Amino acid sequence: MKKLSICTLLFTFIQFANAQQAVIRGDFADPSVIKVGDTYYAAATSSNWAPAFPLMKSKDLQNWQQAGSVFPDLTSWADFYYWAPELNYDNGKVYVYYTAHKKGGNLCVGVASADSPEGPFKDHGPLVCQEAGSIDGFPIRDENNKLHLTWKEDGNSVGKPTPIWIQTINEQRTALTGGKKELFRNDTPWEANLVEGVSVIKNNGYFYAIYAAAGCCGAGCTYATGIARSKKLMGPWEKYSGNPILTGQGEWMCPGHGTAVTHKGKNYFMYHAYDRASNKYTGRQALVRGFEFTSDNWLRFTDEYISPSDVSSSYSITDDFDKEKLDLQWSWSVFNKPSVEIKNGRLGMKVKGDRETYIARRIDSQNYEAVVETIPGKNTLAGVALIGDDKNLIYTVATQDSIVVTLVKNGAKSNLGVFPIAAKGMHLFLKMNVKNNTDISFSYSSKGSDFTTLKVASPDIKFLPPWDRAVRAGILAKGADGDVAEIEGFVFKSY
Structure with missing residues (x-):
């Protein structure tokens, strides 16, 4: 393997630092x-x-x-x-x-x-x-x-x-x-x-x-x-x-x-x-x-x-829902404003009909992950999602007895996998990891570490961004009309 000289490495760094x-x-x-x-x-x-x-x-x-x-x-x-x-x-x-x-x-x-x-x-x-x-x-x-x-x-x-x-x-x-x-x-x-x-x-x-x-x-x-x-x-x-x-x-x-x-x-x-x-x-x-x-x-x-003082794309954002209102990072669909309540460091998201309800944040790199800490309900599903718009998204959500991975393309839903679990009375961490824009995977943990991968066929998500927008990472809930999903925390990491 050809070795790079210190001068070459320094020149490469200067080029990056001076790039727009x-x-x-x-x-x-x-x-x-x-x-x-x-x-x-x-x-x-x-x-x-x-x-x-x-x-x-x-x-x-x-x-x-x-x-x-x-x-x-x-x-x-x-x-x-x-x-x-x-x-x-x-x-x-x-x-x-x-x-x-x-x-x-x-x-x-x-x-x-x-x-x-x-x-x-x-x-x-x-x-x-x-x-x-x-x-x-x-x-x-x-x-x-x-x-x-x-x-x-x-x-x-x-x-x-x-x-x-x-x-x-x-x-x-x-x-x-x-x-x-x-x-x-x-x-x-x-x-x-x-x-x-x-x-x-x-x-x-x-x-x-x-x-x-x-x-x-x-x-x-x-x-x-x-x-x-x-x-x-x-x-x-x-x-x-x-x-x-x-x-x-x-x-x-x-x-x-x-x-x-x-x-x-x-x-x-x-x-x-x-x-x-x-x-x-x-x-x-x-x-x-x-x-x-x-x-x-x-x-x-x-x-x-x-250019900004910090040009690194690596950072981590945590939302423990310890404020009176949603943090400014969050946005939602103009067609589906969520009904939310923040109380005692917990986010409650009310489900509307059979629609997915979500809040989401911008992404700004090719590689990132998002983790949602949820308290699974008996029938209410909550978890992590990558969202283009209301009719184009992919997510994994959980109840007390199962985790589901779902792809929505042009409004048509496909279940990519159902995984039995026993999560009654537990906190469950659902993670979404994205590499190189479109290589997506999901995993779960009961502790927030040592995640277990959900084995699903690699989905094609190139269709997700609408022509005038980008994709966003967020928290999603679904279930019966009026159900409330409980979210304990959210962590987003960019690499």
């Missing part, structure tokens, strides 16, 4: 960032996970912690597809322009406001709802300081082009005024079937639109980033001849849909991209990269990155 790293790891697509005082705030697409739009904060753009969510409860007018929240700080108030699916309708751009970036946000409802759908709202003031809203008409969803529209909006942010005007659309080969995710900034007498194009999501994504400019907000707009100006490189692929921000006098862009190794399973993750304006009044990205 996600500042917010795991599923955090379409990120938007603002600065209020000395603190940065970022929000991202939550799609069909609730609470809607996770809200993160940071002092340095490097190290982020969750501060809550924009909508702890869903808005009254929308039911799913909570996409692309655009944070905006203007005249002492915080606004969020966001996309959601209108009940009985299609995708719309709505708006909400708050006195603080951490809320609570007051929803003002939808601003624009076109027949093909309206998404990716972005506010910008023109050269005369008049407020406008830009957005994308979702023509690609019906096989049509995707115009970027602009229209004035009142200062209360409650209604568009006047008529709309098209700024530009997808009309060059690299843009393929769409342009979207427009972020507009000003510099040296120009407005610049940083935008995304082509296929956003999944293993076959083709997303990239382009730039257009105009002397006046209403146009005419000119696209850069060298587009796209940001494409996949290094460990990251399909970069796009973000917002610009300044930090210590420099310009940066927060956007999402897929990690090549974990790809769709961890979802689109948030990165920060520098950019500069050129002498000929265009914009180019630099090789200056902001």
Whole structure:
């Protein structure tokens, strides 16, 4: 075997340390960032996970912690597809322009406001709802300081082009005024079937639109980033001849849909991209990269990155359910909000009908494990799960006399194995271990150590992530309607 020299090892380490790293790891697509005082705030697409739009904060753009969510409860007018929240700080108030699916309708751009970036946000409802759908709202003031809203008409969803529209909006942010005007659309080969995710900034007498194009999501994504400019907000707009100006490189692929921000006098862009190794399973993750304006009044990205202080993917998170409310790491389906109670260091999850009830957390690496400590009931099943959405998941759950492993694909359930046990009056630990994204196994223990593997045929779980999301690890309960599953603890380890 060829031996590596110390110099070679050191060079490899330096390469890794200097490589671009996600500042917010795991599923955090379409990120938007603002600065209020000395603190940065970022929000991202939550799609069909609730609470809607996770809200993160940071002092340095490097190290982020969750501060809550924009909508702890869903808005009254929308039911799913909570996409692309655009944070905006203007005249002492915080606004969020966001996309959601209108009940009985299609995708719309709505708006909400708050006195603080951490809320609570007051929803003002939808601003624009076109027949093909309206998404990716972005506010910008023109050269005369008049407020406008830009957005994308979702023509690609019906096989049509995707115009970027602009229209004035009142200062209360409650209604568009006047008529709309098209700024530009997808009309060059690299843009393929769409342009979207427009972020507009000003510099040296120009407005610049940083935008995304082509296929956003999944293993076959083709997303990239382009730039257009105009002397006046209403146009005419000119696209850069060298587009796209940001494409996949290094460990990251399909970069796009973000917002610009300044930090210590420099310009940066927060956007999402897929990690090549974990790809769709961890979802689109948030990165920060520098950019500069050129002498000929265009914009180019630099090789200056902001990365977190700790770039290791190894960590452990424990939830002993010793708080009054669920920890901020937890989310659930917008179609199936769980009824939970935390009491005496124990989580109770009430079963609804014959549906699986679950809470879940983001994953951010290829290799991880999750352990659920449950107190098996006579008929109620509880355990650990890997979840794509309501109709695509895999889990193992237990009662007092058996452990079951179940795969759900497109709503069809398959039992992969049933294992008799004697667990009356006991605590039972159910473990899920995932390697290389899709190599999954389950095991159990009565002590939390010395786990026994549940021998099932290796399931194919490549189908799990929905096209616009990632998989999540969590706690699942099922049984008769009204049954309550008891959970003592949860441990998640990433490697």
